[in-house]
Amino acid sequence: MKSALFNRQPDDKPFLIAGPCSAETEEQVLETCERLAATGKVQALRAGIWKPRTKPSGFEGVGTRGLPWLKRASELTGLPTAVEVATAKHVEDCLAFGIDILWVGARTTGNPFSVQEIASALRGVDVPVLVKNPIHPELELWVGAVERLQKAGLTHVGLVHRGFSSYGNTDFRNAPMWHLPIEMKRRLPDLPLLCDPSHICGRRDTLAAVAQQALNLGFDGNMLESHIDPDNAWSDARQQITPEVLRALIQDLVWRHEPTHEQEFRSALAGLREQINQLDAEMMQLLGRRMAVAEQIGRYKKENDLTILQTNRWNEVLERAQRQGASVGLTQEFVAQYLAAVHLESINRQNKVMES
Known part of the structure; x- marks a missing residue:
């Protein structure tokens, strides 16, 4: 055993x-x-x-x-x-x-x-x-x-x-x-x-x-x-x-083996993984830029005594993103989970601006 x-x-x-x-x-x-x-x-x-x-x-x-x-x-x-x-x-x-x-x-x-x-x-x-x-x-x-x-x-x-x-x-x-x-x-x-x-x-x-x-x-x-x-x-x-x-x-059941050592297979997989790496890097850059904008919004809200959470605005963002996601094959559940994480980070950033 x-x-x-x-x-x-x-x-x-x-x-x-x-x-x-x-x-x-x-x-x-x-x-x-x-x-x-x-x-x-x-x-x-x-x-x-x-x-x-x-x-x-x-x-x-x-x-x-x-x-x-x-x-x-x-x-x-x-x-x-x-x-x-x-x-x-x-x-x-x-x-x-x-x-x-x-x-x-x-x-x-x-x-x-x-x-x-x-x-x-x-x-x-x-x-x-x-x-x-x-x-x-x-x-x-x-x-x-x-x-x-x-x-x-x-x-x-x-x-x-x-x-x-x-x-x-x-x-x-x-x-x-x-x-x-x-x-x-x-x-x-x-x-x-x-x-x-x-x-x-x-x-x-x-x-x-x-x-x-x-x-x-x-x-x-x-x-x-x-x-x-x-x-x-x-x-x-x-x-x-x-x-x-x-x-x-x-x-x-279909039993799928571990990756083989054939050079052609390894090269093709390495190429696809490098594409993923590049796309991930681009996404991180975009998310960083998004958070910078969120902090600017936080400063504007602080100067004008506005609350951080704007419910109507959040609903608009979510609905638009789910429509856009559906057009490229993303499920509503995935888009909602992804945006929830992004939204939470934005709120945290804006809250730090409010406290500063």
Whole structure:
């Protein structure tokens, strides 16, 4: 497992971890895992043993008695197993039953005390540990969790992107916010990065699109939930698929390799990237000029006792920019987000002028 996920080569196929959201019965775990192994697409088996639920009335997992089921599944299939841990006792139990891979869940990643407890329990045991992003989009918590594990001596630490809680979001159970895992990969390029489409989507019909986008972005693979009878699963029924459906989903994904070393390809890509560099430089120059004008406006407002925020003017700017953006293929959402950042910087500049 370590060589497959932590020492990846450019031509290595995407890594897939799959299994039920929750271990329910021994029969369910064994049948699911054997059918997953039969697909030939799975490199590791997962199952939830302890389930952190929002309310105590929800199914909180079978607990430690489910670990021997996973151990048996590994013996039958020859595949390593993966389990989520949230406490030192979870770690101890998993190690006692020979679980191969541990992962830190989103709720736990957001609690430094819990992450430290897990890290301390793993000191001296170099088992692979995957860290899911925290529920809320706080990148430093994600980085901090990785650092705590590494400081405990763990050398095989990876990342799992499972999306972020977003108020008012309707398209996903957890918004992907792809720029955040991309930033994590930029900061920690040596760590493998998997995607968890099941928790991002929350439903079956969009799993393939998210799994494909992860591969398009250079992720090392996916973690997907699979159940022999998804509609009757004891937890997260809507986002689980049968092993056979999972096989078809994985088979249809397009696997894009890392850049080759062919000179023609490298030269063409270098040329396009240089165009991007030049355009970015021009944009920075234009933004600098825009902010200089904003400061002049700030001085005029100060001299004439006008408020910084002029709502009607802002609406005019936004509407005009969205029309112009649409004419060159930019979405309204992108234009709004871009202008919001520019507008905030303009306000900050004008406020400094007011205070001077």
